[in-house]
Amino acid sequence: MAVRRADHTRASTMQWIPYLFLLPAFILLFTFRIAPALAGFREALYTHNLSAARRSFVGWGNFAHIFRDPIFWKSLRITLVFSLVTNPLQTALALALAVLANQRVRGISIFRSVYLLPVVISINVTSTIWGLLLNKDSGMINGILIQFGLPRQPFLLSPDQALWTIIGIISWVGVPYWMMFFLAGLQGIPQALFEAAAIDGANAWQSFRYITLPLLRRIIAFVLISDTVVNLFLFAPVWILTRGGPQLSTNLLMYDAYRRGFVWGDMGGSAAMMMILLVIAAITVAVEFLLFRSREG
Amino acid sequence: MNEKRLTRRDFLKVSTGATVAAVLAACAPPTPAPAAKPAEKAPAAAPQKVTTINHLSIWSDDVFAETIALFEEMNPDLKVKNEALSWNAFFEQIQVRLAAGSAEPDTLAVDVPLTAPYGYRGWLLPLDDVFTEEEKADWLESSLKAGTYEGHLISAPVSTSTQLLFYNRNAFEKAGIEPPGEDERWTWEQLADAAQKLTFDEDGDGTPEMWGFIWEQVIRIYQLQPMPMSLGGVPIGPDGLTVRGYIDTDPWIEAFTYYRKAFNEWKFAPQGDVGWPSDTLFRPGKLAMEVAGPWNIKQNIDANLDFEWGVSRHPYFDGGTIVTPTGSWHIGANANTKKIDAATRWVRFVSTVPGAEKWWRTGSHDFPAQKSLLEKIKTDPQFEEWPWKAERIAADEATVNPQPRPVTPGYLEYEEILGDTFSDIRNGADVKESLNTAVERIEAEMDKYRK
Structure with missing residues (x-):
């Protein structure tokens, strides 16, 4: 009886041990992620336009104000278009680049290092340099276009080109970054599988389609979800290069929230906008999870 | 006898304290040797708290x-x-x-x-x-x-x-134009005519080596407000909140049509990010004229410019009122x-x-x-x-009809949204449409102050 009780006590102690190991990570997660999000939600229910003494509870007032604002809906549309284009584009290009970088040829490590160079440069520096390169009057890109007899392009000054230019710039950084994850995944696939497929007469596309893709499914899911979150909260290139313009064509929600809070001092409105962005991110990530889970099932 | 044993914690405290004290002592400046004792002790002045x-x-x-x-x-x-x-x-x-x-x-x-x-x-x-x-x-x-x-x-x-028209006298000589005198006041129309002649693209690459003109604070209301006001425009309603019926009126449309033409049709002013034009264009000798602040006088003198420069008065629209920023x-x-x-x-x-x-x-x-x-x-x-x-x-010049910027609790929003608007117009957007968008945006933001 005593032995059984001791076993029971040990078993119940053992039950708690995994949670103890998780505790430090959870404390950090709570302090730096969950608590600020909760504080942000609380903030979204107050107005900060007035002085601290006159700070008042407005309930859903900030949300109502944002939903009435036509600029918000335009920014939301731009943010969704931006995400719908950027995430699949970056994921597909990163996968393609990883397959290339996974080839067993002499000097491939040099190519891999070159591909990774954009990742090690700060996004602020990258944005500034691209801003100079793409300058309408003095930029190098336009200099090259003119040499080939092509017309000068406005790039970041045109409402039709600015968003696509920013997608290009962040993909220049994003594609090699996400490539690293795919490359790690590719190198984890046993070579024997490809050899067996080759013996069975599979061509390169069939090997990719029926071996590589299924075995990379989890990594694809991870990359797509992480990329979605990163791009939904993209800020620096917009702040540095366009400030939401021209004609609000790059006014992503994250930048709009920043401007509302830190330029205009409307912290309540900014927090409300961030909450909306958080909900969009949560829904998108949930859909992506479901999509990959159902395929696995 | 209440004898306290030295615990491991006590030992750590003492030894850490001693180490820190030793380190601090080592880092401290060397103490001068004590001087010979004065015969009479001087009264110590109370150390002043800074x-x-x-x-x-x-x-x-x-x-x-x-x-x-x-x-x-x-x-x-x-x-x-x-x-x-x-x-x-x-x-x-x-x-x-x-x-x-x-x-x-x-x-x-x-x-x-x-x-x-x-x-x-x-x-x-x-x-x-x-x-x-x-x-x-x-x-x-x-x-x-x-x-x-x-x-x-x-x-x-x-x-x-206030603001003055600064000019590069050498550029005027090259274009064969007489610059305005120090008490002369050009109209914006005169300025546009001269600025086109002062824009030189000698290598024909589409980017002038010498631009004709630019505003120093190119998209800020401070610098641009005198233009619609010269035509009778008003920057904001008397309540300090309403812009509908003010910044979308004919004087504003006319003034910013001129502004749009400067960058897009007459092309005497550069588009895109030019930084602070006094530093990036005027003083390096790549700009013939700029409307800019008097802080540039000392900066131009200190820069020892390799060209002759001069100043004239702030321009106004032909038939309009003379208005200067302040x-x-x-x-x-x-x-x-x-x-x-x-x-x-x-x-x-x-x-x-x-x-x-x-x-x-x-x-x-x-x-x-x-x-x-x-x-x-x-x-x-x-x-x-x-x-x-x-x-x-x-x-x-500071005494010639200076007009302050609007007094409004929503000035941050007002200035930022108008800055976006001027930037769009500068890059070719339709003037009327841009000003109407600005009205919608500013009015929406001013709502929160209407309580």
Whole structure:
């Protein structure tokens, strides 16, 4: 009886041990992620336009104000278009680049290092340099276009080109970054599988389609979800290069929230906008999870 | 006997303390050997407690150096630590720090149209009792009024401003055009005609080596407001909130059609990011004319430009009214500062003579807001000969129908949204459509102040 009780006590102690190991990570997660999000939600229910003494509870007032604002809906549309284009584009290009970088040829490590160079440069520096390169009057890109007899392009000054230019710039950084994850995944696939497929007469596309893709499914899911979150909260290139313009064509929600809070001092409105962005991110990530889970099932 | 045993923790405390003390002792400057004992012990002077004032500004320490040195000499119990930030970071930090109720900075530079928004939010200390009536009377009435919110002085005037037409005389010679005289005032139409002739693209790559003209603050309402006002336009309604029916009217459309043409049709002004044109275009000799502030006079002199330069008056539209910009930097004290006495002494020093004179002559070179100093520009022999004479021309120009920016609690939103709008027009957007969008955006933002 005593032995059984001791076993029971040990078993119940053992039950708690995994949670103890998780505790430090959870404390950090709570302090730096969950608590600020909760504080942000609380903030979204107050107005900060007035002085601290006159700070008042407005309930859903900030949300109502944002939903009435036509600029918000335009920014939301731009943010969704931006995400719908950027995430699949970056994921597909990163996968393609990883397959290339996974080839067993002499000097491939040099190519891999070159591909990774954009990742090690700060996004602020990258944005500034691209801003100079793409300058309408003095930029190098336009200099090259003119040499080939092509017309000068406005790039970041045109409402039709600015968003696509920013997608290009962040993909220049994003594609090699996400490539690293795919490359790690590719190198984890046993070579024997490809050899067996080759013996069975599979061509390169069939090997990719029926071996590589299924075995990379989890990594694809991870990359797509992480990329979605990163791009939904993209800020620096917009702040540095366009400030939401021209004609609000790059006014992503994250930048709009920043401007509302830190330029205009409307912290309540900014927090409300961030909450909306958080909900969009949560829904998108949930859909992506479901999509990959159902395929696995 | 209550004998306490030395525990391991006690031992650690003692040994750590000893180590820290040894390290500190090693780092400390060598102590001089004690001097021979004086015959009579001198009465020890009570050590004076020095208070440090944290001041937030956009100017680097070297710009502030002489002003701070004079202040500290006159106030041995005070020190000033200047925290310099870039233009954008400056306004954003104020938003974050003052909104959070931070006790620092103790004092800050206040761009004068932000007096109302900061006053509305209760961020600045009332300064009514800090100044004597005589000191208040020395400020320009317009500056005193601009620093007052709901009857209280909350930002003390330091500087005011005007704008002049600066030109590169060599470019005019090359184009075979006579530049305007120092008391002559061109119309915008005359300026557009000359600017096109002053734009040179000699290598034919589509990018001129010499641009004809640009506004120094190319998308800021401060610099552009005189254009619609010259045509009878008004920047905001009398309630300080309404823009519908004001910034979408014919004078605004006409003025910004001119502005759009400058960049897109006549192409005498560059599009895109040009930084601060006085630094990036005018002084390097790549710009024939700019409407710019008098702070450029000293900067041009110091830069030893390799071309002859001159100044003329602020342009106006043919048949319209002459209007010039005004307003500049004031200084305020944080309402939450814990050093009220020190902060207000610094504020008073910078905004009155002799501090204001030191700041004008050795600091920012912004135009002083003190009548006694403006008078010095008229009488000081330093300003009789070119190039310092340009200061005297500017002092006179500052009296020609200066129009302040709108007084509104929503100035931050107003300025930022109009900045976006001017940027779009500059890059080719339709004028009417852009101004209508600006109306919608500003009206939506002003709603929260209509309570």
